[in-house]
Amino acid sequence: MDVISLDDPTDAQIGQWHAVLEAVHAGDPAGEPAPAREQTAEHLLGAPHQRLWAAVEGGEAVAVVVLRLPGGPGADRPGEIDIRVHPAHRRRGLGTRLMAVAAEGLRADGRTSVIAQVLAGTPAVPFLESHGFVCVLTLSGLLLRLDDLPPDRVPALVAAGPPGYRLVRWRGSVPDRYADALARAKHAMADLAEYEGLPWNARRVREMADMVAKRGDDLYTVAAVQGSTVAGFTEIVVPAEAPERAAQYDTAVVPEHRGRRLGIWVKAAMLRWLATERPEVREIETDNVGDNAHMLAVNEELGFRRQRESREYQAAARDLPSIHRSPL
Ligand SMILES: CC(C)(COP(=O)(O)OP(=O)(O)OC[C@H]1O[C@@H](n2cnc3c(N)ncnc32)[C@H](O)[C@@H]1OP(=O)(O)O)[C@@H](O)C(=O)NCCC(=O)NCCS
Structure with a gap:
């Protein structure tokens, strides 16, 4: 397994990234809606101040991570991390490996902490807690259907x-x-x-x-x-x-x-x-x-109705895994 940086992704790499997001969504249809391919491309190419990596096996991306660095290089704000592992490749340390790679990027930018927003009741909760993240905010997801008003x-x-x-x-x-x-x-x-x-x-x-x-x-x-x-x-x-x-x-x-x-x-x-x-x-x-x-x-x-609960987790950059200690 290799981890590659995709800060300037090609069209084929965007396609592979999108395939991971689709597989994650298919594994948990109650989670976030799967984006359209163009949305994936826009988020990868258009969003400022972010770094991207993919874990690749046999030429295919199997897990991806976005590290957002709001405010630009070195800003005094927490980074934001979002890791997605293909459901067929979980519990093998891929998430931890990408966390370690993103943590290096976070520390290299001088950030002292990172946040992640995840859905309650999903594997993300034990995953983040196993890496020392603590829940700092609980959010109730609400939806208003205008036709029901x-x-x-x-x-x-x-x-x-x-x-x-x-x-x-x-x-x-x-x-x-x-x-x-x-x-x-x-x-x-x-x-x-x-x-x-x-x-x-x-x-x-x-x-x-x-x-x-x-x-x-x-x-x-x-x-x-x-x-x-x-x-x-x-x-x-x-x-x-x-x-x-x-x-x-x-x-x-x-x-x-x-x-x-x-x-x-x-x-x-x-x-x-x-x-x-x-x-x-x-x-x-x-x-x-x-x-x-x-x-x-x-x-x-x-007229909003409650849908789901999400949580924001936070960790200090220095407590995150290091690539030298990561299992893969
Ligand atoms: C959360 C996610 C990234 C974890 O990826 P992963 O590659 O399976 O994680 P790892 O193999 O590195 O797991 C590390 C540890 O986290 C904990 N963990 C991970 N998944 C778990 C689960 N389903 N149940 C219980 N503990 C779990 C365990 O302690 C695990 O160590 P162990 O396997 O030795 O017991 C993956 O499930 C995923 O992509 N989920 C959907 C997207 C998402 O919610 N992302 C989180 C945004 S940060």
């Missing part, structure tokens, strides 16, 4: 907006006049900000929007504004390749504006906008932090 729910919620606020919305990067205010509102997601250990500022807000645009996906934002303050906002991303299922990104209400139903208001306004702007969207998926009862209640009132 009673027709009067969204108009009623939009009409019930609190006095003193107005709705603004934009597609793509934030307009200059709201950039700093949006960054301040992103601080409202205190748990997440602390967890990422990095303050939000206008530059980081734009960096996130650029990343979505580079993938070819569309970012939509609806905000509740009072004067020049963004009191609350919600973001949705419609993927280019599979626009039927949009993804909820951040939603937050600034602490001093909480308790006025701004969260549900901006979310309802987003649904109304998407219905005209992107009628092909049929479902919206979202993750809620396990102990965020308030946001769960908002989502359940809107």
Whole structure:
């Protein structure tokens, strides 16, 4: 078995990578939907700041790993790791071997920690725990099927907006006049900000929007504004390749504006906008932090239903396996 770096993959290598993802999906159809081949190609070629390796046997890729290095070389943020092993090749140490290779990349970039997002109840949990990862966040996966929404729910919620606020919305990067205010509102997601250990500022807000645009996906934002303050906002991303299922990104209400139903208001306004702007969207998926009862209640009132639980795991880079100690 060889591990090869695929930082500039050929078309044939993209095909092999995609075949591993398809096999992983076929082995666990309840997991993430299998991407289309073009999506795989886009993620491998288009996403910035990532490194790729494949474990190859008999000329075929049997396991793959993506190491994302958000913020670019040497940034003071955790790396993100995603390992996929073909179901026919598991429990032979391939996952551990790719973890060791990615760990070298992580340490070489000066990162001190790494995170991985996985589904509860899958082999990923004992795998990561066997490598010293600890669960730092539990997320409930929720899905809203727009066809199941009673027709009067969204108009009623939009009409019930609190006095003193107005709705603004934009597609793509934030307009200059709201950039700093949006960054301040992103601080409202205190748990997440602390967890990422990095303050939000206008530059980081734009960096996130650029990343979505580079993938070819569309970012939509609806905000509740009072004067020049963004009191609350919600973001949705419609993927280019599979626009039927949009993804909820951040939603937050600034602490001093909480308790006025701004969260549900901006979310309802987003649904109304998407219905005209992107009628092909049929479902919206979202993750809620396990102990965020308030946001769960908002989502359940809107019509989201619980699907699955995912977990974020974290480990210190120095505790990860080394290629010199890896079994293969
Ligand atoms: C999780 C995954 C990457 C593990 O790959 P793998 O090559 O089977 O892992 P390894 O052989 O290196 O396993 C190392 C250790 O992890 C633990 N482990 C791995 N799979 C396990 C399972 N199904 N049940 C219990 N423990 C398991 C064991 O301690 C194992 O050591 P052992 O075989 O000596 O008991 C693989 O199952 C996979 O691709 N799953 C789907 C995608 C995914 O969820 N990826 C995780 C994102 S980081």
